[in-house]
Structure formats: structure tokens, C-alpha cells
Amino acid sequence: MAWRIGLTGGIGSGKSTVLEMLREMGAAAIDADAISRAVTAPGGAAVPAIAAHFGAGFIDASGALDRARMRELAYSQPASRKELEAIIHPLVGAEVQRQEAAAEAAGMPCIVYDIPLLVESGRWRAKLHRVLVVDCEPETQVARVVTRSALEPDAVRAIIAAQAPRALRLAAADLVICNQALTLDALRSQVAQVAKTFGLN
Known part of the structure; x- marks a missing residue:
């Protein structure tokens, strides 16, 4: 174990x-922040749901989450941070579990x-x-x-x-x-x- x-x-x-x-x-290092960035990067699993919930204006020209705009929204409307987390956290959790299982299987x-x-x-x-x-x-x-x-x-x-x-x-x-x-x-x-x-x- x-x-x-x-x-x-x-x-x-x-x-x-x-x-x-x-x-x-x-x-074995599991970087939840890196996983979070990956799911909000261009083509990331969270991007369609973010666009649907917050609007296409929160996706930048590359197809990633517009972090600066989201940061401004989160500071002005704190509830929006929770809404974003509700989209991202389940995806991050699933990838954390996958990496955990791989580390355990490798005997780390x-x-x-x-x-x-x-x-x-x-x-x-x-x-x-x-x-x-x-x-x-x-x-x-x-x-x-x-x-x-x-x-x-x-x-x-x-x-x-x-x-x-x-x-x-x-x-x-x-x-x-x-x-x-x-x-x-x-x-x-x-x-x-x-x-x-x-x-x-």
C-alpha cells in the first residue's frame, strides 16, 4: 500500500x-492543478460545458478557458467560482483516480x-x-x-x-x-x- x-x-x-x-x-506525483489546466485547455473535456454554462465569451481564440476573464468574474461574483468547480472537479477527480490506479499497479x-x-x-x-x-x-x-x-x-x-x-x-x-x-x-x-x-x- x-x-x-x-x-x-x-x-x-x-x-x-x-x-x-x-x-x-x-x-508518483499527481498534480491536480495540471489536470485542471488540461481539462480547460484547447480541446479539454471541460471546455464545451464551460461554454454552455458561461457563454462562448469565456473561451479564448485558441479554444481554451479564458482564465483572465474567468478570474475577473470569480472575484466580482464569487458564486461563479463554485459553478466552474462543479464542471471541472468531477473531470479532475476521474483523472486523479486513473493516475492513482496506475501508480498503485506500478508498485510506487x-x-x-x-x-x-x-x-x-x-x-x-x-x-x-x-x-x-x-x-x-x-x-x-x-x-x-x-x-x-x-x-x-x-x-x-x-x-x-x-x-x-x-x-x-x-x-x-x-x-x-x-x-x-x-x-x-x-x-x-x-x-x-x-x-x-x-x-x-
Whole structure:
């Protein structure tokens, strides 16, 4: 039976970097965010239902979900986020189950689920042996996201405000990696220590 580890953290925390390190250490990685992006990409399984529910204006010229327009709608009309999730989540769940089964069949010692909404959803905890949170100061999150994207600091702060509060994530954690002012080597060392506790080298 594989260890099932839920990995979460706010935007800009370094969660994706930690996931990749765990993958290199022998974990099967299931990235719920990547699956969500795939189902809303051109030709994605969620696109027809999104167009039917929200209108063709929410699909961009490439045939993908217009994320910027949907983000604006979600902030102005919070109920629309739930409506979008009702379309996307069942499709993501089915693909997560498929990848789980493949990892189990391959005899992987550990499955790491990268779940942005782990704390908010409430339904994940019962599936997991441990919850691993990647944490840093909010202003560090802002600086990192501004550096890697075209977003303004206030836009990043709005995204952080819409995510689970930092204190709630930390309260849900069994394990915490503090990714504040760490070099990549220092972060990798922390990840390796944590990984040993669930059967990875």
C-alpha cells in the first residue's frame, strides 16, 4: 500500500518545486492543478460545458478557458467560482483516480497529490496519510509571483486573500517545509528529510 501524501501551499510558496523534488526521489506525483489546466485547455473535456454554462465569451481564440476573464468574474461574483468547480472537479477527480490506479499497479512507494484547494475542499483529508504544507511569508509569495509573472503585487495579494488563510493551512499540516530564504540545495535537503518519513530515499 502506497503512502498517500497531500501537498499544498499558497501561490508562490514553492510547492511545485517541492513536488518535482519528491518526484525525483521516487514518488508518483499527481498534480491536480495540471489536470485542471488540461481539462480547460484547447480541446479539454471541460471546455464545451464551460461554454454552455458561461457563454462562448469565456473561451479564448485558441479554444481554451479564458482564465483572465474567468478570474475577473470569480472575484466580482464569487458564486461563479463554485459553478466552474462543479464542471471541472468531477473531470479532475476521474483523472486523479486513473493516475492513482496506475501508480498503485506500478508498485510506487508513495503517491504525492499536489492539491491547491486541499484545505478548502475538506474532502481530501480522509484519503491521505499525511498533509505536507510548503510555507513562507506572504510578502515572499508576492515577490516570487511578481518576478515570474506579469501580475501586479495587488493582484497577487488578491489571489492570496482568496486562498485558504495561511494559519488554516498550517493547522491542517502534519509536516511543514518552511521555504523562506532557502537556496535550492537547502530546500532539497529539507525535502529529503521529510521524504524519508514516508519511504523515499
